[in-house]
Structure formats: structure tokens, C-alpha cells
Amino acid sequence: MYTSAIPVFIFVKQAFDSKEVKKVIEEWRVEQDELRRLVCRRLLEVGIYDVEPIDTRHLKMHIIDILLNAPEIIKIVDAAERRERALARTKKSYD
Numbered sequence: 001m002y003t004s005a006i007p008v009f010i011f012v013k014q015a016f017d018s019k020e021v022k023k024v025i026e027e028w029r030v031e032q033d034e035l036r037r038l039v040c041r042r043l044l045e046v047g048i049y050d051v052e053p054i055d056t057r058h059l060k061m062h063i064i065d066i067l068l069n070a071p072e073i074i075k076i077v078d079a080a081e082r083r084e085r086a087l088a089r090t091k092k093s094y095d
Contacts, residue, residue: 005050008043012036015060024067029080038073042066 015021016036025035043059043066051059067073 003053005052007050008048009040011051011056011059012040012043012063015063018060020060021064021067024064028077029084030076034076035067035073038070038076039063039066042070
């Protein structure tokens, strides 16, 4: 168990491996690396550079909130879903 602060990049990587975050993004057709980069950038913008062990649970919930509500992530997920639907329509038209 960590006793000192860990860098936000490492924490976000670990958070994306947790079952809570995986449950949120499992249906999305978006690269996890892209989502991680956007979440890290968002946390750095608000001044979160390190995560203390006592804050991990709270910050993991904040990451889920970012994933569900950040406009740039919503835009990327919607675009991926539109591409998926268009591809499905194209496949149907060829059948």
C-alpha cells in the first residue's frame, strides 16, 4: 500500500484498471489511451498533480464523473457510436 503521494498519471492508469471505471467505459468504442490522456489533462488543469493515499477513492469517483460529463469525452464517444451505426448500416446494405 502506498504511503506517499503518487503522480496523477500513474493513478489514472491504475484507476482505468479498476472494475468501476471499466464498467463505465466497457461499451465505448474509444481507445483507453485517448480517454486516459483527456482525464489526465483535465486533472492537471485543475491543479491535481499528485494523489495522496487518503484521496484515492474520492478521486476515482471524480474520474468517473469526468468520463461521464466532460464535453470533449462525450463528443468523442458520440462520434465513435455514430461511426459504429454507419458501419452497421453499410454492412446491412451489402447483405
